[in-house]
Amino acid sequence: MTFAAPEEPGPAVPYGTPDAPRIAVRGEAHLEVDPEIARVGVNVSARGRDRRSALDDLTRRNTAVLDLVRSYGPAVERLETGAFSIAPEPARHGRGERVRTYHGAVHLTAELTDFTALGELTTRLADLDLTRVDGPWWELRPGSPAHREARRQAVRAAVQRAKEYAEALGTTLAALVEIADIDAEGSASFPPYAGRARAAAFGAPGGAPEEAAPLDLEPQRQHVHAQLNARFTMKPPKL
Numbered sequence: 001m002t003f004a005a006p007e008e009p010g011p012a013v014p015y016g017t018p019d020a021p022r023i024a025v026r027g028e029a030h031l032e033v034d035p036e037i038a039r040v041g042v043n044v045s046a047r048g049r050d051r052r053s054a055l056d057d058l059t060r061r062n063t064a065v066l067d068l069v070r071s072y073g074p075a076v077e078r079l080e081t082g083a084f085s086i087a088p089e090p091a092r093h094g095r096g097e098r099v100r101t102y103h104g105a106v107h108l109t110a111e112l113t114d115f116t117a118l119g120e121l122t123t124r125l126a127d128l129d130l131t132r133v134d135g136p137w138w139e140l141r142p143g144s145p146a147h148r149e150a151r152r153q154a155v156r157a158a159v160q161r162a163k164e165y166a167e168a169l170g171t172t173l174a175a176l177v178e179i180a181d182i183d184a185e186g187s188a189s190f191p192p193y194a195g196r197a198r199a200a201a202f203g204a205p206g207g208a209p210e211e212a213a214p215l216d217l218e219p220q221r222q223h224v225h226a227q228l229n230a231r232f233t234m235k236p237p238k239l
Contacts, residue, residue, distance in 0.1 A: 018236060020234075021234050021237070022234075023165050023233075023234055025158050025232075026161075026182075026228070027155055027157040027161065027227070027228050027230055028157055028225070030224070031153070033221065033224060036141050036144060037111050037112070037138070037140070038113075038115060038118050038135070038136040039136060040118075040121075040122055040133060040135040041109055041134040042065055042110065042132070042134075043106070044107075044131050045058070045061075047102065048102050049102070050102065054101075057104070058106060061131065065125065068124060068128075069125075072112075075114035075116075075121075076110055076112055078111040079109075079110050080109050082107040082108065083106070084106050085104065088102050089101050119214040119216055123212050123213070123214045138222065144224075146222070146224045147224060147226070150224045154226040162230065162232045170237050171234050171238075173232050173234050176231075176232055177232060178230065180228060180230075
């Protein structure tokens, strides 16, 4: 008894056939939307002639920053400590391992969703002793509806472009063959651009007798891009 070897599938036809011509197009969309999150970086530092005094000052200032940020309640969505360090600074002159002073630092990150409180909070943080504030960095959430809407518009743009090609040939689309993200096909794409604005403020070393006026921070609009490739078949045109 003999068995016939299974037939290997034939190579794919990238350009369709005369009976089912194929159209390949790219769909793109660009949205400009308001940010959803503002991220602020806070660096608290301390310096002392001995390790304990530097650590005590750093602990006190770090607690003051945490208490201030937490006092804004639901306006602050996330508060995280990123890094802590305390290190000796050797004396410039002299022999041995003589330490001149100790430097301590703590880095924190706060994410706010209430932008009305942002200006006041950043100003009050910057007014603290030996406290540096960086930001804000405006962003969208990873699962923001803006990304979904951009993809929807990119699909509609691809369909419209394919229809226009078919109409130019006096025919219509027949079926969708494939739709894929640009990255899924290994092609270069334009990464989503999240606009970021940066401002920096430094706490006055001696403190201020009165609280500084809140900064007026205007949210920076975010740019969302979506790109895809789509392939359709169309009814054979009469050329």
